[in-house]
Amino acid sequence: MNWDRIQGNWKQFKGQAQANWGELTNDDLDVVEGRREELVGKIQERYGIAKDEAERQVDDFTRTNV
Template sequence: MNWDRIEGNWKQFSGSVKTQWGKLTDDDMAQINGNREKLEGKLQERYGLAKDQVKEQVDTWSRGVDRM
């Protein structure tokens, strides 16, 4: 999915993000505000994952969102 679409409709997609990554807080979600780099950074912080693991997870999630 085009990340611009996710960013532009962040409120719609944020529920799916919180379902996928439940350790993200409401404050995290507000800070991320649709920014992919911020999302990846928060996921690294909350889950202790490597950058390449986070990128792969976000890519997989965004492809799934495309089917919604």
């Protein structure tokens, strides 16, 4: 998993993240700015899921989009 690549190209990955997690707003994704922990937190908040589930989803996203 190469989160550094996602963070460095966040503007490109932002659209993919929003397509994957439709409940996240542009403002949410602007706040995230490619930071993994921020993304996990926003997913938890918007979807009401546990941290480990949000982390699994982010890991799956990373595997399929990098």
